[in-house]
Structures are given as structure tokens and as C-alpha cells.
Amino acid sequence: MRLLLIHADYIEYEVKEKTKLAEDFEEKGDRVEEVLVAFTSVEKGDNEEVVTKAVGDILDVAKKVDAKRILIYPYAHLSSNLADAETAVSILKKMESEIAKEFEVKRAPFGWYKAFKLSCKGHPLSELSREITVEMDVTKALADEKKVRSYWFILKPEGELVEIENFNFEGYENLKKFAKYEMEKRRAVDAIPAHVEFMKRLEIADYEKASDSGHIKYYPKGRLIKSLLERFITEKCVEYGAMEVETPIVYDRNHPTLRKYLERFPARQYILEGDKREFFMRFAACFGQFLMLSDATISYKNLPLRIYELTRYSFRKEQRGELVGLRRLRAFTMPDMHTIVVDMDQAMKEFLAQYRLSVEVLREIGIEPSDYEVAIRVTKDFYTQNREFLQEIARVLGKPILLEMWDERFFYFVLKFEFNFVDSLDKASALSTVQIDVENAERYGIEFVDANGERKRPIILHCSVSGAVERVIYALLEKAKFKLESGKLPMLPVWLSPIQVRVIPVSERFRDKAIEVADKIKARVDVDDRDETLNKKIRDASMEWIPYIVVIGEKEIEEGKLSVTIRSESTQKEQKKVMMTIEELNERIKSECNGKPFARLHLPKLLSMRPSFR
């Protein structure tokens, strides 16, 4: 709603002509003296809360300027995002009746062309404009969330549930850090997270000042890593049985179904002005997929039914202070799979299967169960009814789990798990997650037909099998930091290393030979043909975390073998050098990358041809 408030000696108006939207009005016009005129545009999405706020504002001003009465004057020209006429009239009437409780008030008719004369008093407060918006129902939603009470437990692998203060954390240091972080959310550190330095130095990614905060640019090496992860994660979901789809990135903010969802979750949306409508940018793929499912004809025979999308991007306008490197962004890429199932029994079976899938996906990416901690969030009711099921989950990884129990359900789900990575600064961030949603099938009108021909509401599972791809990269880089601290050499898994093999000629004379060898290696391989010393080139390759460094000179040519420095077996003190044939090297790399997608090098093969991006 937009308001223009003018404190006037008088206003005089005369109705001229009806528009199509006009409300009934018998008189010719009116003259009101010593009045605060509230020129008002009712906008799309305005509701009772807006009325309350607007009335509060108008009364405030009226009292401050000592006006004797108020006139509500519908004035469309203050906004380009007007509400429909019916809503506008009802809102204006509501304002009138609310103000009438405290103040003398009149209202000019809606939908007429009117002539008016007005004498503005001209004192400092005599002309004011206001824009009244509601943060959806954010305040209410936040208040509701605060009311939900959490109880913290540790679920032991044998299935025993222990109150957190009675759990002995000896031998579970990481879980202790995580639990502490979750419950207290306090931590004083004075360091830049390790991955931020790595992502810049390795030319993976960097901040882009010309964009909004939390939007990142990816250099060729970063794009390559990200692309491989995206392909891998997508393949795993499709292999699991999901149908890949693609849905829009922006949605109507006032779409009846979506609006209810937005109100329920006080998100921080990016808002986009359309020609006629106002849009928000998606924060997950739920909307598009749910809308697609609500139009689908689904039989119980089709269930469980899974659809999947890799969102590039999802947008969340997180608070400035929350944004850090690749850990939390305002635009991120997330695998988002939704599964609809017949009933809670099937939901639990799927939940367990997707839990196992998430473990497997992270493990193949290079993130082991020892690298993360499991959290389960569950309503008290669900826990009480499904104790054995939760014990079964606890057995999968055989390690204790942090369990948060809510006395009532506030979110749309009754059960959720997350895998949380604890980084070098003891900060925890969620990777994989699955939730059992008992609310959105109803909201979106998603149905299936059961064996008796009756329409039923399914239960929906939300699954992000790896969590945001950017966050996976963050976890891999932070994990590399741990390696560095333990005296080993930091590196990425071979299948994700932008350059897998570097061939270095001992001198200019062996350049062509080096290129020839490089062409026989089946991997992402490049050749350091720069005019630098051998030492320098070895050092540079090492600084780039290249898994295999091959040196070519007289000796290698004579022997017909390669001198290979293997990073994963070297330490900061000593390099592991092995003589092997090209075939042996190829075989080794092949086995390390088995089952993972491969992308060719998308940088010039010769280092002399390659720019430095920073």
C-alpha cells in the first residue's frame, strides 16, 4: 500500500464520471475542513496486517499535526502494482472502520473520476508519503518458531537414547563440537576459513564485487570441478530412480498456493519486478516440482515416484554476516529430489534408502562418514511411534547421532536427517538432508489414486543427496586443510582434480618429447613448457595440488619409463617418486576414477599458453 498524507485547510471534491470499477455513490461530492487527506493506493498482496499498520501510521500523523478529521481518498496513481478493485474497496472500507474507532473519518468513493481542490497547510509535517508493506507473515512465523521447544539427545548406535548432558563424549570429539555448535551456536575465532584462501589461490572461485554479496565467480578450474560434481550427483539420483526435470527460477509472489508456503517460511527472498506481477526467485526446486506433480495423474502403482532437479541456482538472501566463502551463499547449486509415497510405511523405507544413498554419494565424492556428524530432528509424536525405525537408522553408520526432538511440529516435516561437516574453525554446515513432509501434498493438491480408485494425499520426501554443490567443494577444501595440518599434502580426489597429471620436460630440448608423452596419458594432463628451472616447475605443480608429476629427460627416454611423483603418498618432508610405464600410470588413474564422470581439460594444454586469472 502506498499513502500520500496531506494536512489541508480543506479539500473539496466533485465526482465526474464512473469507471468500470466504480462503487455506488449517490452524492455529488464533499468538502472537508481541517483534514488529513490520505491518498491511498491499495497494492497487490495487501492484507489486514497492512490495514493495521497503515491505520496506525495515519492516526499517528493525524494526532501529531493535530488534524480534526481524516479523509481516505483512493488514488491509484501512487503505484504500478495495484490490487484488484474488489480487494481495494474492501481494504479501504476496513481502513475506514478501523479509523472510525478513534477518529472522525470520511472516505471518497472508489472508481470515480473526481475533480478536487485542496489547500495544503505547508508546515514541515504537512506532506508525508508512506509505503506500507508486510514482511509476508514473517513476524508471526518467527514468533511461532520461537515457541517450539527443542530437547537434545544422543542416539547411540545400539539404539539407546541418552539425554545430551548424560552422554560421555570421550572419543567423539567432533560430535561434541557439533552438538555444542548446534546448541550454543557460539564460537570465537579470528581467522579466515581455510577454504577461502584455497579457492582463490587454486583459481577455483572468487568473490565478485560487481554482483551482490554471496554470488561467486568460478574460474575454469572451479567450473570443471563443479561441473564434474553436478554430473556425478545427477547420475546418482537418476540411477536411484529419479526423473530429471527442469522448472522455472522465478515465481509469482502472490500465487495463492505459493503465497501460503512463503508465509509459513520467513525466507529472505530476492524479489523481481515483472510487468504486472511481482516475482520471487526460488530458494529450492520444491515449487516447480510440486506444481508439476499436482497436475500429474498418478496411480498408486507409480509410487514411489521421484523427480529431481539440479538447481542452478537457488537463491536465498541470507543476512550479510552469514555469508562466508563457499560455505553459505546467496546463489547456490543444489540437487533437489522429491519422492511421493503411498503412506508413512513407504516413506520410512524411502527415508532409510535415501539415507544410505546420501552416505554413498558423499563417500564417492571423497567425504567419509568420519568427516561429518549426523543430526536427526524429529517430532515427539513421530519418535514415540517409530522408535525402532530410528534405531535402525542409528545402526547404519554405527556412530552416535545428535537428536533434536520438538514437542510439536512447526515445520512441514515430522522427521529429517542432516549430515553436518565440521570445518577447521569448528563451524558446522549441513550437507546431505532428507525430510518427511506431511503438509505440502495438501497445500499443492498433489494426489494419487489408490487400489480402490479413491483419491489420496501422498507423503512427500525432500532429499538433497549431497547438499549444495558449492558446499561440497567447501567441505573438500576444508578437508584438505586437515591433511595439511597433519603433515600430509592437501589435495582433491583425483577424479576432481582439474589437472590430474603434469608433464615437465627437464629442459627445452625435451619439450616435444614431453608433449608426445602427455598425449599418451589418458587423463587431464598438461605440459609445463615454460622457460623456467625444473625446480621451479616442480614447485609450481606442487602448489597446484597436482596428483601426478611426470618429469621427462634423458634418463626416462632411455629407460622407457616415467618418473612419477605421487602426491597422495608424499608428505611435506618427503616426496614419493616411482618409475612406472605410461600404461601403469593410466591404469592407476583409471582405477582411482572408476565410475566417476570424466571431463577433458578445458584449459590450454601448454602452460605457456595459459593466463593467470588473479
Added chain:
RNA sequence: GCCACGGUAGCUCAGCAGGGAGAGCGCUUGCUUGGUAAGCAAGCGGUCGCGGGUUCAAAUCCCGCCCGUGGCUCCA
């Protein structure tokens, strides 16, 4: 969004009780043609984050804004 600290060459940073804009790395050129973690030399390179103010004079002092990091908060 709030509080604190930071932003100087492509990168990492020094200079900051006001008065010549610097170093190392990188880049270019020349010498060097090497055997497993930085060969030598010269040169190029800067609206000192942006905007305003104070001053004879501002990278340096003051105000506002932007970006980053930590904390608060938050994380559908």
C-alpha cells in the same frame, strides 16, 4: 540487519602522530638449458575500495556508502 576489524600494483602486504606511493611474488625483456619445492638482472605496472568533508597540503584525520572477515542473529 547489528557490533568489531580490514580494503594500498594482477597477488600477498609495508607505509598511516598529514608533506616524495614502496617491497616480494607475478608479468615483459635479456642472460641461464637445468634432474625433483622458488637461477640472475633490468623493465612495465597504482583514480592508495567509492563519494564527500577538514587542511596551504589527505593513502594517512572526519563523515557516509560498498566489499570482505569474525561475532550476534539466521540457515525452509
